[in-house]
Amino acid sequence: MRLQGKVAIVTGGAHGMGEAESRLFAREGAKVVVADILPDLGDAVVDSIRADGGTAMFHRIDVSQEAEWEALIAATLAAYGRIDVLVNNAGISGSAVGDPDAIEGWNKLIAVNQTSVFLGTKLAANEMMKTGGGSIINISSINGFVGSDGGHPGYHASKGAVRIYSKAAAVRYGPQGIRVNTVHPGYLPPMLNGTNANSRALAVAQTPLRRIGVPMDVAYGVLYLASDESSFVTGSELVIDGGWLAQ
Numbered sequence: 540m541r542l543q544g545k546v547a548i549v550t551g552g553a554h555g556m557g558e559a560e561s562r563l564f565a566r567e568g569a570k571v572v573v574a575d576i577l578p579d580l581g582d583a584v585v586d587s588i589r590a591d592g593g594t595a596m597f598h599r600i601d602v603s604q605e606a607e608w609e610a611l612i613a614a615t616l617a618a619y620g621r622i623d624v625l626v627n628n629a630g631i632s633g634s635a636v637g638d639p640d641a642i643e644g645w646n647k648l649i650a651v652n653q654t655s656v657f658l659g660t661k662l663a664a665n666e667m668m669k670t671g672g673g674s675i676i677n678i679s680s681i682n683g684f685v686g687s688d689g690g691h692p693g694y695h696a697s698k699g700a701v702r703i704y705s706k707a708a709a710v711r712y713g714p715q716g717i718r719v720n721t722v723h724p725g726y727l728p729p730m731l732n733g734t735n736a737n738s739r740a741l742a743v744a745q746t747p748l749r750r751i752g753v754p755m756d757v758a759y760g761v762l763y764l765a766s767d768e769s770s771f772v773t774g775s776e777l778v779i780d781g782g783w784l785a786q
């Protein structure tokens with residue numbers, strides 16, 4: 540029960556890594572708000588958590604919209620009274636927007652992957668500082684450190700921005716007891732919108748541990764940063780990539 544008594548919001552909690560984090564957090568005693576743009580998948584995750592004896596609710600949000608963040612924060616406070624943990628996990632891959640040179644795709648990636656993290660962090664921090672602090676975990680990527688041939692430049696840019704924005708937020712909110720860290724997953728199963736769909740074999744070959752990750756590999760790292768075990772850790776970067784970035 541490493542999160543006993545804590546209230547946690549997980550964006551993108553309806554699928555993939557966010558789903559794994561929502562389930563793990565609930566098992567560790569947190570009250571979990573599964574926040575996602577997909578209500579059907581999100582409701583199913585919440586039903587399953589409740590069936591296992593956990594506490595969770597679904598809230599629909601488009602994380603690129605500030606008014607929807609305000610509604611999510613209000614709904615969380617109304618249901619559970621406080622916010623201790625925010626995982627800014629929702630994101631889209633470059634393949635969701637196509638043309639790497641079109642301004643529309645660039646703007647969409649920046650809005651969903653980057654601006655969302657700014658909005659969620661500042662609004663959650665405003666509540667966390669009223670209760671003595673909290674932990675914010677922002678999901679970047681190995682692509683927040685390096686570029687790539689086939690990757691969408693907007694994806695790399697958004698994930699790099701999440702990395703350095705989180706350090707600025709860690710410095711800004713540290714005196715209020717709010718920790719802000721980033722997690723950098725390597726190759727994992729394809730995102731809903733198709734990243735890596737045809738490149739599994741190549742990803743395995745390029746990863747020193749010779750496998751791609753599973754969502755729970757990342758969820759355990761996020762759990763550590765969410766829990767009080769990491770109470771002196773802020774502004775840091777947790778890479779969970781099977782050794783890919785070490786090469």
Ligand SMILES: NC(=O)c1ccc[n+]([C@@H]2O[C@H](COP(=O)([O-])OP(=O)(O)OC[C@H]3O[C@@H](n4cnc5c(N)ncnc54)[C@H](O)[C@@H]3O)[C@@H](O)[C@H]2O)c1
Pocket residue numbers: 550551552553554555556557574575576577600601602603628629630631632651678679680681723724725726727728729730731732734735
């Ligand atoms: N899969 C990988 O290989 C990989 C690697 C590194 C980093 N990441 C990052 O990890 C995070 C989770 O990725 P995943 O693989 O679990 O992806 P996923 O596609 O399985 O899940 C992402 C979730 O975010 C939700 N979402 C998308 N846009 C949204 C919006 N505007 N508002 C609210 N919710 C929205 C989706 O509905 C989905 O449930 C993302 O930020 C992604 O960029 C993924």
